[in-house]
Amino acid sequence: SQQGEEDPQALSIQEGENATMNCSYKTSINNLQWYRQNSGRGLVHLILIRSNEREKHSGRLRVTLDTSKKSSSLLITASRAADTASYFCATGGGSEKLVFGKGTKLTVNP
Amino acid sequence: DTGVSQNPRHKITKRGQNVTFRCDPISEHNRLYWYRQTLGQGPEFLTYFQNEAQLEKSRLLSDRFSAERPKGSFSTLEIQRTEQGDSAMYLCASSLAREYYEQYFGPGTRLTVT
Numbered sequence: 104s105q106q107g108e109e110d111p112q113a114l115s116i117q118e119g120e121n122a123t124m125n126c127s128y129k130t131s132i133n134n135l136q137w138y139r140q141n142s143g144r145g146l147v148h149l150i151l152i153r154s155n156e157r158e159k160h161s162g163r164l165r166v167t168l169d170t171s172k173k174s175s176s177l178l179i180t181a182s183r184a185a186d187t188a189s190y191f192c193a194t195g196g197g198s199e200k201l202v203f204g205k206g207t208k209l210t211v212n213p
Numbered sequence: 214d215t216g217v218s219q220n221p222r223h224k225i226t227k228r229g230q231n232v233t234f235r236c237d238p239i240s241e242h243n244r245l246y247w248y249r250q251t252l253g254q255g256p257e258f259l260t261y262f263q264n265e266a267q268l269e270k271s272r273l274l275s276d277r278f279s280a281e282r283p284k285g286s287f288s289t290l291e292i293q294r295t296e297q298g299d300s301a302m303y304l305c306a307s308s309l310a311r312e313y314y315e316q317y318f319g320p321g322t323r324l325t326v327t
Contacts, residue, residue: 134313145217145304146256148315191255199244200269201316203255 109192109207117212122179124207126192127172134195135168137177139188140206146191149177182211215239217319219305225325226295233291234322238307245288246316247280248304249273256304262288263310295326 110125126135134153138146152159152168152175159166165178179186189208193201218237226232238245243264248256259278260270264285274280277295282288292299302323306316 145318145320151315199261200258205255
């Protein structure tokens with residue numbers, strides 16, 4: 104079963120706008136990761152945030168983590184058409200496996 | 214290219230047939246994972262290996278599914294007596310064995326059971 108729930112399920116924005124996606128999860132975690140999946144391709148790791156971190160940046164990406172609310176957000180700034188993809192949060196707990204959410208489908212219109 | 218590779222990329226089979234998929238991880242990675250992804254869903258964990266030892270299996274992995282990693286390098290996933298419900302994308306990933314790790318995914322094998 105899937106632990107994470109991304110919100111919204113789908114998001115459509117114009118190039119240059121910011122995109123924010125949220126993820127909620129159910130159990131305690133060791134870390135939370137965000138992945139991107141382009142149509143018909145494998146997943147690409149974007150960023151990992153540890154359970155004792157609150158915010159992390161990587162290029163145009165900003166991730167926050169609130170363990171008290173069991174939620175995370177991914178912000179993509181100044182979006183580009185190439186950012187069009189599905190974005191998944193995945194939680195790592197005591198086991199080595201990752202538990203993925205259902206994803207947010209982002210469309211960036213040129 | 215030194216990424217994770219999977220073969221075949223696509224497989225169409227008739228119900229009841231056996232299929233086998235192969236995954237070649239990044240060479241220095243000692244952890245290897247198998248996930249299954251259906252349309253509109255995120256990947257679901259099936260099993261993982263550390264070196265040649267299979268350390269965890271999901272309840273999704275029925276007795277028709279078997280995975281091996283005989284020498285701690287490549288891995289195979291076999292599905293026996295395939296059913297239409299097995300139709301999915303099968304993803305392989307690898308990682309280093311450390312506390313905080315990202316997983317590197319292959320392109321996947323898309324299985325269609327007719």
